[in-house]
Amino acid sequence: MNLNQTVIFVETVFAQKVDGEMVLLDMESENYFGLDEVGTAIWQAMQEYGTLQEVFNAMLEQYDVEEEVLEKDLSDFVNKLLVSGLIEVTPN
Template sequence: MLTPESRLSRSPDPLTSEIDGELVMMDVESGKYFNLDAIGTDIWNRIGDGIGFGTLCAALAQDYDAEAATIARDVTTFVTTMADKGLVRIKP
């Protein structure tokens, strides 16, 4: 479960390439490809080597015209999906 203090970081494993503002990724281990839209790419870039979940959501709320609860819900979905695929690491 994500909390505002949860620490997010990207897995170093996938190969990535940005094309027209969207990120294409390949997980070498599984051989699967992933495509992130512009917002997913923005989140991926902000996660970088590590960021707190609460800090990430607050930064996104400043840059996007959406309610904080909506952003937190959408980021939770994105991050947990990426974690399930081994692309994002979550530390409580």
């Protein structure tokens, strides 16, 4: 993952916040995905900011976490969304 990349949301994915957590529905595969509180915060930051660097900075301000841990967790999260076909990212 390159923090200069921008997240692109796939048009067939609908997101709805329910009881503080995000529920995602991929209309193409008809699969549901649930995000916990932190995943929801990252998803919302990805919608709000332009680059993963800005998402990283926002999460760093919001949570008491070491930069290396956050970068790995953000990378893992983005990769899971990519593999599930819920997002795309701009090329490096």
